[in-house]
Amino acid sequence: MFEWLRHRSKPTKKYRTTEIDEEHIMPIKGRLLANLDIIREYIGNSSDVVIRLLRPKDNEVMAAVVYIDGLADGQMIQNNIIRPVLQNFPPKKENLNASELLEKVKDSVLTIRDLKEVDTLNECLKEALSGNTVLLLDNCRRALILVTPGWKVRIPEEPISEPTVRGPRDGFSENLQDNLVTLRRRIKDPNLTIIKMELGRRSKTDTAIIFIKDIADPKIVDEVRDRLSRIDADSIIAAGHVEQYIEDDFLSLFPQIQYTERPDKVAANLMEGRVAILVDNTPFASIVPVTFSMFLQATEDNYDRWIYTSLIRSIRYIAVLLSLFLPAFYVALISYHFGMIPTKLAIFIAAAREGIPFPALIEAFLMEFTLEILREASLRLPKSIGQAVGIVGGLVIGEAATRAGIVSPEMVIIVSLTAISSFSVPQYALGVSMRILRFAIMLAAGVLGLYGVMLSFIMITSHLVKLKSFGVDYMSPIAPMQPKDWKDYIIKAPANMLKNRPASINTLNTKRENQRKGRG
Amino acid sequence: MIINSNDKISTKQATASVTAMIIGAGILTMTRSTGKEVGTPDIWMSVILGGMLALTLGFVHVKLSQRFPGETFFQYSHAICGKFIGTIINLAMIALFILLAGFEARVLAELVRSFLLYSTPLEVLIISFLWVGAYLVAGGLNPLVRIFELFSIVMVLILTGILILGLQHFDINNLRPVLSEGIMPVIKGVKSTFLSYLGYEILLFITGFMKEPQKAMKAMFIGVSIPIFYYIGIAVIVTGVLTLEETLTLTWPTATFVNSIDYPGGFIENFQIFFIIAWVLAIYTTFSGALYIASMGIGQIIKKKTSDFICFLMPVIFLVSMIPDNQARVFEMGDLMGNLWLVVAGIIPLIMLVVAVIRKKGSVKKANE
Incomplete structure (x- = not known):
């Protein structure tokens, strides 16, 4: 079914080492001036593009630097590029030809840390747009790219979306390089491999695939690389954008890629043989392949003692079960199987529901819908107003609706219990899919009672059993x-019993502990 | 796409498939239908004998399948019997599985109508069930056996639970006298218990997909023994708790028995509803297995992809399930199916095995491993 929808664009090139016009x-x-004209033609319209012509004092050769103001570090350019070129340029009497001149400048004039040579304007443009500085010489068919990035970066703070009690407090920031550094600091293994790619024909977003060479399954790494290189989009703004292109089944309600703000979580996952994807400008890492159970594990699980974590x-x-099935179960009991409720409770419920004008299904929909609106409203509002929404919502849902006789107090209990349960899912992405499913199951319960609830349970299980994430079965380790x-x-054994990496993911090296002989 | 090595079926999964296929609608009515034939409280002996029969036939099936590694029944029947007779046998097999699927769907609908939704039309119940089954089967064999694996554990847990809890009202005197009318009534009952064992034939079709086909025999023995064990338990306890006379008057003796149990805590009343809801799982596994095999059969006869025929099979199964016009007819249809089954899935494979041995078809070496 839906084969025609699943069509993905064919693979084009493995890497896009790309160009303004491909x-x-x-x-x-x-001619230097001709080059500058072309550069101007492409990016000269922007006011932040700086093209500075240089005439060194002992030589008639012209030079030019091109950079983007703000992206490149102006101080650095002035001290380490412009000043040495103007003052220490090889004098005319040395009689060097253009390429020798370039070598000389590269080797003994510039006091810049990192540079490279290129021979197309396409690359010059690309590098200038990435915050580097281009140095062009007259009569020379090559240019120097000087690495001078210097934009302002947000200081990594504690991840807002995943706070912990015991874990480290640092999170990813928007700078890819910094993020890679935090990972390197956590895993000092020479096998930690980083493959960089550029995504987006126009945005040229740097993307890094990170894995541990002798643990991760090369098949998974290749698959990730392949799917990333197949992305044929104008621009990649954030990691969430990439995820939508590379997930296995876009018709599924369940998240097939995990994202996290926490470097420690990424490090732990890399150690289990998974692959992380970091996209520049996004403080989130995407982790593949995932299994369902990963969404119910918090980072802190690894730091707390095992009994507590298991509980x-x-x-x-x-x-999770409550937040999916509780309202549906209640609806089914009220509308079809009233006899299942213990007699005493049944009398209470019947009395409370006496004046309620709606059938249980409508009542449940009404309340859940209100809750969704409240949640959405408080999400987008500034924090200070968000609280007001909470108060209004609490009053509307809790008190007024019951007093006015629109909903029964039991329904309020059910809905709030459901909401609380859904908040306890540590990953937001899974919570979203559960919210959607909850409405579907409620509908099934309204039509077919408990039979409908059971059918939806079977349906969801069947779907999950079919689902794969990068070749790994989503429901492992229970199916298969x-x-x-x-x-x-579901439980977590004491740390010294977890000697192997998860078997659900193929890994080249399955042992976590006791690899050294004579230990333990 | 990455193809994982675990896309082949493990021995454990094969075992679970056999168990999940066997345990289905049969267990709900087995005590009554067998009790009618036997007429004495020796129902459990018939159950044992029926199980032995299923084991023997299962043995034949596995031997047969192991001679043709990597092939399903629908493929090697041509090799053994020739094109024409092979196709006829295949069609009979497909028809049987369609019949089984229709029967399971109908029994479920009757069950739901008796206990859960008293006025919902049967058509609605059956069609919604068919859709859920078709959704799973469209995913191919692997999701199917995973569901078997998962749900068979649930079924075994539920059965263990009710057997243990049922012991509180158990009265051994209800099982006496043993063999009061000799062994003949017991043998008469075997045929009707056999209906409850339908489904073990799945190994004819999945042995070819197993990672270690030489272990198919083990999978069959364990897979059939688990239902035998629970069937005996249910037969003994249901007659022990309800007495034979009462059992014979009940449409769903097992459900009534479940209702007689006092549950600790007792918060929920009418506990049988929970049992019935959980039993949707058991019927679902049998149903989707039958649907899968039927669509696989048609697919292999016409040499097309299996999943394409599910849509075609659904209305057929729906019509089959609507043939009986009342509940009594449903169970008559079940008995008829049991008889047909004994011929098509019992005697024919036996003959085929003999023919294969005589004509030296298939790889004998593999079978002896």
């Missing part, structure tokens, strides 16, 4: 059964 490669011309995890599983992995699934 087919049209522009070699650097002999908390099982509570989370119960919470992998009892070895159950030590770190």
